[in-house]
Amino acid sequence: xxxxxxxxxDGHARTIPMLAKELHTSTADVSRKIEYLVNMGLIRxxxxxxxxxxxxxGGCSSENGQKTCKSCMPEGGFQNMGQMWEVVG
Amino acid sequence: MSATIALLGQPNSGKSTVFxxxxxxxxxxxxxxxxxxxxxxxxxxxxxxxxxxxxxxxSYSLTANSDEEVITCEYIASGKADVVCxxxxxxxxxxxxxxxxxxxxxxxxxxxxxxxADVAADQGKKIDTKVLEEKLGIPVISLSATDNKKYDAFxxxxxxxxxxxxxxxxxxxxxxxxxxxxxxxxxxLLPEEGVKSYSPTWLGVxxxxxxxxxxxxxxxxxxVAEEKQVEEIRCTSKGALDTxxxxxxWIDELLDGALSEQKEKIGVSKLDKIYLSPFWGKPxxxxxxxxxxxxxxxxxxxxxxxxxxxxxxxxxxxxxxxSAGVSDVLIALICNVxxxxxxxxxxxxxxxxxxxxxxxxxxxxxxxxxxxxxxxNTMAKLGLxxxxxxxxxxxxxxxxxxAAGTRVIDNYGQKVLTIALAWAVPCGAAWAVIPxxxxxxFGPGAxxxxxxILLTMIVHMWITAKIxxxxxxxxxxxxxxxxxxxxxxxxxxxxxxxxxxxxxxxxFFRVSKVVLLVCVLFWALSYSFTPGxxxxxxxxxxxxxxxxxxxxLNWQLFxxxxxxxxxxxxxxxxxxxxxxxGSVYGAFNDAMSGAATAENLNDxxxxxxxxxxxxxxxxxxxxxxxxVVALASTYQEIASAKWTAKIxxxxxxxxxxxxxxxxxxxxxxx
Numbered sequence: 185x186x187x188x189x190x191x192x193x194d195g196h197a198r199t200i201p202m203l204a205k206e207l208h209t210s211t212a213d214v215s216r217k218i219e220y221l222v223n224m225g226l227i228r229x230x231x232x233x234x235x236x237x238x239x240x241x242g243g244c245s246s247e248n249g250q251k252t253c254k255s256c257m258p259e260g261g262f263q264n265m266g267q268m269w270e271v272v273g
Numbered sequence: 274m275s276a277t278i279a280l281l282g283q284p285n286s287g288k289s290t291v292f293x294x295x296x297x298x299x300x301x302x303x304x305x306x307x308x309x310x311x312x313x314x315x316x317x318x319x320x321x322x323x324x325x326x327x328x329x330x331x332s333y334s335l336t337a338n339s340d341e342e343v344i345t346c347e348y349i350a351s352g353k354a355d356v357v358c359x360x361x362x363x364x365x366x367x368x369x370x371x372x373x374x375x376x377x378x379x380x381x382x383x384x385x386x387x388x389x390a391d392v393a394a395d396q397g398k399k400i401d402t403k404v405l406e407e408k409l410g411i412p413v414i415s416l417s418a419t420d421n422k423k424y425d426a427f428x429x430x431x432x433x434x435x436x437x438x439x440x441x442x443x444x445x446x447x448x449x450x451x452x453x454x455x456x457x458x459x460x461x462l463l464p465e466e467g468v469k470s471y472s473p474t475w476l477g478v479x480x481x482x483x484x485x486x487x488x489x490x491x492x493x494x495x496x497v498a499e500e501k502q503v504e505e506i507r508c509t510s511k512g513a514l515d516t517x518x519x520x521x522x523w524i525d526e527l528l529d530g531a532l533s534e535q536k537e538k539i540g541v542s543k544l545d546k547i548y549l550s551p552f553w554g555k556p557x558x559x560x561x562x563x564x565x566x567x568x569x570x571x572x573x574x575x576x577x578x579x580x581x582x583x584x585x586x587x588x589x590x591x592x593x594x595x596s597a598g599v600s601d602v603l604i605a606l607i608c609n610v611x612x613x614x615x616x617x618x619x620x621x622x623x624x625x626x627x628x629x630x631x632x633x634x635x636x637x638x639x640x641x642x643x644x645x646x647x648x649x650n651t652m653a654k655l656g657l658x659x660x661x662x663x664x665x666x667x668x669x670x671x672x673x674x675x676a677a678g679t680r681v682i683d684n685y686g687q688k689v690l691t692i693a694l695a696w697a698v699p700c701g702a703a704w705a706v707i708p709x710x711x712x713x714x715f716g717p718g719a720x721x722x723x724x725x726i727l728l729t730m731i732v733h734m735w736i737t738a739k740i741x742x743x744x745x746x747x748x749x750x751x752x753x754x755x756x757x758x759x760x761x762x763x764x765x766x767x768x769x770x771x772x773x774x775x776x777x778x779x780x781f782f783r784v785s786k787v788v789l790l791v792c793v794l795f796w797a798l799s800y801s802f803t804p805g806x807x808x809x810x811x812x813x814x815x816x817x818x819x820x821x822x823x824x825x826l827n828w829q830l831f832x833x834x835x836x837x838x839x840x841x842x843x844x845x846x847x848x849x850x851x852x853x854x855g856s857v858y859g860a861f862n863d864a865m866s867g868a869a870t871a872e873n874l875n876d877x878x879x880x881x882x883x884x885x886x887x888x889x890x891x892x893x894x895x896x897x898x899x900x901v902v903a904l905a906s907t908y909q910e911i912a913s914a915k916w917t918a919k920i921x922x923x924x925x926x927x928x929x930x931x932x933x934x935x936x937x938x939x940x941x942x943x
Contacts, residue, residue, distance in 0.1 A: 185514050185521075199549070199646065200757050215757075216368030216521065223333040224482075224513040266642045267757040 185217050192227065192271050218269060227269045275322035276435050277353055281345065282360030283372050284331035287388035289313075290418040291360065291427075292328040305330075305344050319428055327354065334375045336479065336513075337486040346486060349381055350470050356434045357383040363393035363400060363415060366532055367524060373409075374520040377441045378475030380467070383411055384434035386427065390415035397535050404531040410442035443474050445526055449519040450474065455510030456481055456519075462499050463491075482513045544761065548643040558647045562666045565635060569627030569674070576623030584616035602802065610796045614788050617840075618781065621673055621902045625780050628667060628674045629773045637764035646758065655738040656746040658682060661691040668698035672899035676906040680776070686745035689911050693741045693920050696899055696907075697733040699726060702841035703895050713878060714887040722888070726895055729931065733896060737923070780909050787905035795839060810835070824929045825889025825936025830882065834932075837894040838925070839901045844894050885939025893932035898924045 187207055191198065200218075204211045221227045278295075282288045292300070296315030305312045313328035329348060330341035337343045349357060359376055362369035366387070373385055387393075387400060393415075406413040412430035417423065433439065450456045459480050463473040468490050471479075479487035480503055492500060547557045587608045594604045635641045641660065649659035660682050668675030675695040682688040699707065707726060711719035798810040807815075814821075814828035821831040837844040882890070898904060898921050908917040 185518050186511070189514070210367075212365065212367045213521075216365075216371070217517075219333070219368060220371070220513075220517050220521075223338075224336075224517065225338075226513070266639075266759040 185221065188214065188217050189221065189226065189271070192269075222269065225272060227271050229267065229269050275324055276355040277325040277327065278431060279327045279329050279348065279354035279357045280360065281329050281349075281357050281372065281376065282331065282388075283333055283362075283369060286331070286360040286362055286369060286372070287418040288328055288331060288360055291358070291386070291388070291416075292326060294418060294421050294424065295324075295326050300326075305340075308340050308344060310340050310344055334372065335379075336375070336482050336484050343486065349379055352381075352470065354381060356431060357381050358386055358431065359383055360386050360388050363387040363390045363398070364396055366393075366398075366400070366528060367521075370524045370527070371520060373441070374446065374524055377443045377446050378472040378478065380440060380470045380472055382434050382438045383441060384430045384439065385409065385411060385413045386418075386430070387413065387415045388418050391417040391420075399533045401531045401533075405527060408442070408445070408527050408531070411439040443472070446519065446523045447474055449522045449526075450478065450516070453481070453510065453515045453519060455506050455515065458506045459503050462495065462503060464494050468494055478516045478519075481507055481510055481516050483507060542761070545643070545758070548640075548647060554647040555651075558644050558662070559666065561635070561640060562644065562663055565631045566628075566667055566674070569624070569631040571627065572630050573623035573627030576626055577620045578623075580616045580618070580620030580623065583612060583619055587612050602800070605800065606793070606796065610792050611789070614792045615785070617902060618785055618788055621784065621906070622777055622781055624671055624674050625677045625906070626773060626777045628677050629680065629776055630769070632663065632678055633769050633773055634764055637769055639759045639761045642758050655690075655694065655734065656742040657687050657691055657694075657738075658684070661687065661694075664691050664695045665698055668695040668700060669704075672696055672698070672700045672903040673906040676903060676910050677780070679910055684746075685911075686747070689913070689916050689920075690738065690741050690745045692907050692910060693745075693923075694734045694737055696903070696920060696924055697730050697737060697896065699730065699895050700841070700899050700903075702900070706841055706844060707891055707895060710878075710887060710891050714882075714884050722891065726892070729892070729896070733927070733931075740923075741920075780906070784902065784905040784909055787908055788901055791901045791904070792839070824893065824932045825886050825939070826893060826932060827886070830886060830890050830893075834890070834893045834897060834928070837900075838898045838904075841894055841897075841900060883939075884943045885936050888939040889932040889936035892935040893928045895928075896924065896931050897928040 188203065191203060191206060198206070200211050200214050203214045207214065218227065222229055280288045280292055292313060292315065295317045297317070299317060300313060300315030303312045304310065310330050315326050315328075317324055317326065327348065329345045332339060332341040332345055335342055335346050335349075337346060348354065357376070357379075359373045361373060376383065385405070387402065390400070393400060400415060402413045402415055412433045414426045414430045416427060450460070456477050460473055460477040463476055463480075465473060467473050467476060471487075471490075476487055476491065480491060491503065495503065547553050550557075590612060591604055591608045594607065632641070635644070641663075644663060645659035647659060648662040652659050652661045655661070661679075664675040664678040664682075666675075667678045672695060675698065676692050679688045679691050679695075682691055707723065708719060711722040715722055795810075798813075799808050801808045810832065814832050818828040818831070821828060824831075826834060833844045878887070904917065904921055907920065908914065911917065
């Protein structure tokens with residue numbers, strides 16, 4: 185896991201298969217370690233939720249129970265950006 | 274009650290399915306005392322004996338980080354459960370056995386249920402539960418929790434665990450943990466009997482992980498000196514990293530010989546071989562964006578047609594109003610401001626619709642994630658995300674489209690910065706003017722001017738990123754270190770169209786206000802209300818000419834510079850009108866309609882403008898605010914009048930500074 189964190193801190197974007205190749209392990213191993221690091225608070229998942237829309241100024245969000253406005257990203261669609269994680273601190 | 278069973282597992286491990294299958298309607302739901310965490314309890318009868326079931330809150334681990342984890346730990350430690358059923362997902366055992374590894378060392382009987390056996394079988398995974406059972410020392414079974422008729426093995430394992438008081442064999446885990454120096458030292462300080470239901474192994478692990486509850490409990494069994502020693506040792510360790518490594522190593526050891534699956538081949542799709550290639554990736558992404566930009570004109574056409582149709586209303590409406598006796602001022606206001614503005618707005622809306630649809634589609638099918646990935650490292654140098662490259666490239670066509678394209682950037686600061694930088698990219702209208710003026714004044718040297726413009730653009734973007742980035746993008750906003758790229762898939766057309774139409778409608782209402790306001794203001798300043806009297810803009814131009822000359826712009830060129838804020842295409846029309854003694858009002862009209870230059874414009878320019886002035890003017894209009902529609906689109910996207918004004922002011926002043934530099938360089942050359 186130290187190697188994984190070291191790679192994450194070097195500022196280069198990588199995909200999970202690339203990390204698996206660099207660390208000579210499987211994608212399942214990388215995925216479980218990412219999950220572990222998230223739960224331990226060492227990295228965090230980037231939120232692509234419907235928010236900060238120009239029209240509503242971020243006021244509408246499915247997260248706080250309000251209905252998303254038409255300009256916000258539609259729920260269940262148009263959010264196919266995959267998953268991203270960043271190192272905390 | 275014969276026994277109480279506690280269901281333990283991570284979220285999505287199937288706990289609730291098992292709970293429902295076991296208890297049926299015999300369940301009650303409430304909250305755990307003092308917490309907002311749902312408490313589910315129930316009972317069932319099997320072979321004449323009644324069993325109680327507690328569905329413990331789903332949590333990733335047993336480290337006391339959240340309410341769920343604290344409740345789970347406290348419940349197990351309280352001794353209320355006679356047996357703990359640990360659930361894991363068979364289809365991803367490497368990760369889902371983590372809960373079992375975290376539970377190992379708690380002295381409460383347990384058995385392991387490998388749920389979702391059907392999914393694992395579909396994936397071609399074969400799990401030998403006997404091997405696992407032998408290694409773990411507790412009953413282990415495979416289960417498909419949704420199949421209510423196949424719970425016999427569950428009950429058999431449960432009874433075995435209760436009657437044998439089966440505990441997890443932690444020898445393997447202990448061996449892995451002993452490799453961690455800090456653990457070995459802390460473990461040596463802990464009492465062999467542990468605390469309550471916790472073994473010294475479990476306590477040692479949690480002490481390294483700095484579990485608050487465990488640290489509190491250790492106070493009751495350790496002296497102050499030992500407690501301090503534990504704290505000192507913990508601080509020298511890597512904490513959860515060390516224990517996590519040990520647990521995963523133990524899980525791998527457990528699965529060795531128990532899990533067989535097809536060896537994973539880490540490969541990429543044919544399309545990803547191109548997009549993710551270090552060599553071809555960037556050209557492929559740029560090509561995709563350019564094709565997307567061209568493609569966005571197709572859905573834009575209907576609304577652009579509406580814009581042109583509105584424009585055609587000017588003449589008949591003007592005639593009708595004139596015949597009705599309406600004053601010239603009102604006719605000019607209605608025809609040349611209101612109708613012209615709406616014509617402009619609809620043409621722009623067509624582009625907004627096209628860009629949103631095409632680039633929304635790219636996101637839907639999974640291409641946008643690749644674009645973001647490919648350019649992430651390059652854009653990071655400007656404090657931006659990889660996705661920012663898309664608005665930049667679109668801005669070569671139209672800055673307004675570029676601003677609309679920032680909708681896919683989720684971080685507000687990066688979105689504002691992206692728009693601020695996109696303004697530095699000369700748009701299609703600028704590219705229509707730059708080559709013409711350059712070749713007119715500098716002949717073959719026009720190539721050098723275009724290269725200078727492009728180099729200035731890069732430097733401008735770098736400086737702007739430094740100036741604006743300090744306030745807009747914090748260091749912690751930089752992310753995208755790991756990406757799990759989504760698979761390519763078919764778009765959800767309904768959701769996409771709902772979004773695009775909603776956004777276009779919203780843009781219409783917001784942009785209309787800004788465009789009308791700016792155009793009415795400009796018109797009022799440039800309209801000659803009293804025949805023979807210079808309009809205000811003209812008077813101002815003449816008064817400030819001594820200042821504008823510092824930037825290499827005489828008053829006519831400066832007025833053209835001001836008009837280029839409305840639309841770059843019109844700047845030439847303004848020059849044409851002013852140098853041929855035309856009215857400023859006419860010049861403004863030209864700027865709005867983006868046409869009308871004198872037939873002998875070349876002669877006019879060569880006769881009235883020197884080469885240094887021409888160079889200054891080219892730089893001034895290229896790096897000036899793109900146009901009033903881009904201004905409106907920027908405001909629409911970032912929803913901040915303050916930032917929109919800051920960017921506009923920065924570009925207006927920046928363009929004048931660049932013009933001044935270009936002018937003085939020109940004076941040195943010519």
